[in-house]
Every structure is written in structure tokens, then in C-alpha cells.
Amino acid sequence: AQTVTQSQPEMSVQEAETVTLSCTYDTSESDYYLFWYKQPPSRQMILVIRQEAYKQQNATENRFSVNFQKAAKSFSLKISDSQLGDAAMYFCASLTQGGSEKLVFGKGTKLTVNP
Amino acid sequence: SAVISQKPSRDICQRGTSLTIQCQVDSQVTMMFWYRQQPGQSLTLIATANQGSEATYESGFVIDKFPISRPNLTFSTLTVSNMSPEDSSIYLCSVEDTDPRWGGTTDTQYFGPGTRLTVL
Numbered sequence: 001a002q003t004v005t006q007s008q009p010e011m012s013v014q015e016a017e018t019v020t021l022s023c024t025y026d027t028s029e030s031d032y033y034l035f036w037y038k039q040p041p042s043r044q045m046i047l048v049i050r051q052e053a054y055k056q057q058n059a060t061e062n063r064f065s066v067n068f069q070k071a072a073k074s075f076s077l078k079i080s081d082s083q084l085g086d087a088a089m090y091f092c093a094s095l096t097q098g099g100s101e102k103l104v105f106g107k108g109t110k111l112t113v114n115p
Numbered sequence: 116s117a118v119i120s121q122k123p124s125r126d127i128c129q130r131g132t133s134l135t136i137q138c139q140v141d142s143q144v145t146m147m148f149w150y151r152q153q154p155g156q157s158l159t160l161i162a163t164a165n166q167g168s169e170a171t172y173e174s175g176f177v178i179d180k181f182p183i184s185r186p187n188l189t190f191s192t193l194t195v196s197n198m199s200p201e202d203s204s205i206y207l208c209s210v211e212d213t214d215p216r217w218g219g220t221t222d223t224q225y226f227g228p229g230t231r232l233t234v235l
Binding site for chain 2: 033035037042043044045046047050091095102103105106107108
């Protein structure tokens with residue numbers, strides 16, 4: 001069974017600074033995907049970034065990048081040049097390819113951005 | 116990515132009644148999912164709804180309590196039946212986008228805006 005662990009219930013960052021959110025996962029599968037979703041107070045779940053497990057190169061999307069350490073089963077999210085609009089709950093999630101397509105979420109990290 | 120809408124966006128219901136939540140997608144998708152997010156918690160998958168077959172429910176969720184319809188490739192409904200205060204949650208639908216290059220799924224789920232349900 002897949003599990004996803006986010007050990008930081010809350011984080012804060014100053015505007016324009018960089019913050020890293022941690023995530024570890026456990027799966028016995030060799031093919032899987034990892035995701036970071038953002039949920040602002042509006043409650044809409046927004047896809048931030050996606051990483052295929054077979055790719056060694058870390059995914060990047062503008063100010064968002066990941067540090068994917070497959071052997072350590074670690075998948076952290078780095079937010080550069082933090083903006084007030086980045087304040088939200090961030091959920092790490094994993095999905096096993098070719099299986100039940102079940103997306104398993106961590107408990108989330110609440111990010112506060114201070115002006 | 117697909118554009119997903121949900122109705123209603125929020126509702127306050129009385130104990131013992133039922134509420135049907137609609138999920139509409141602007142493109143045809145094979146796989147649709149329903150999640151529950153209890154207050155202050157993460158998301159939990161209720162069921163997977165594929166067109167043309169019965170929904171597949173996760174452990175702890177049953178069809179009598181959460182009946183699901185999937186009449187076509189762009190629409191699904193989730194009904195929360197015989198509600199109690201413990202059903203107060205945000206209910207979200209999601210879809211796996213279809214890659215137009217080869218017609219298969221992208222293995223990436225996109226979410227609707229959610230329905231906030233309060234049961235008194």
C-alpha cells in the first residue's frame with residue numbers, strides 16, 4: 001500500500017524568500033507519479049507540479065521545483081521568490097501507474113507567507 | 116487541462132435528508148473520481164466512476180450511502196444519503212485528463228472547485 005508523509009504541519013516564509021516543503025512516500029511499485037497540489041482558502045485543489053518516477057531530472061514549473069530522491073523516497077517542493085498568493089495548504093500525493101489509479105495524499109502543510 | 120464545475124458550491128442540509136452533487140467536465144474523460152475532505156483533514160477517495168460500469172468504492176464507503184451515477188463521459192453525480200453531522204465535509208470530484216496525442220489518460224488528476232456540505 002502507498003503511504004505519503006508530510007512531517008511539517010505548518011511552515012512560514014518571508015515574501016521573496018525561498019521555502020522547502022518536505023514529503024516522503026512509500027510504495028512497492030516501480031512505476032509511479034508524484035504530485036504537489038495547492039489548496040488556497042477557496043478550497044480549489046490546484047496542481048502545482050508533477051514528477052514521473054522514471055525520470056531522473058527534477059521537475060520545475062516557474063518558481064516551483066522539486067528535489068526527487070528516489071532511493072530515499074523523498075519528494076520535496078521548493079518555492080522560490082515566495083509571493084503572498086502562495087499562501088495555502090500544500091498536499092503531496094502519489095499515484096501508482098497501471099494500478100487502481102488511486103491518488104494517495106499526505107496530511108498537508110500549511111504555508112504562511114509574511115509580507 | 117479539463118475545466119471542471121461542481122454544483123452546488125455549498126449547502127446546508129438537515130439530518131436524514133440526501134444531497135446530490137453534480138460534476139461537469141468540458142471534455143470527454145474516461146475516469147472520474149469522488150473525494151471527501153473532512154474539516155482540517157486531507158483528501159480521501161470515496162470511489163472511482165467510469166462510464167459504462169458501476170463505481171468502484173474504497174474501503175469504508177458503500178453504495179447505499181454514496182450512490183454514484185456516470186451517465187456519459189462528461190458528467191457524474193454523487194449522492195450523500197441519509198445525512199448526519201459526520202458527513203459535513205468538502206466533496207470534490209476529479210478527472211484524469213486525456214492526452215489528445217494518443218487518447219490515453221495523462222495519469223494526472225485535476226479537481227473541481229468542491230462542494231462544502233454542512234449537516235445540522
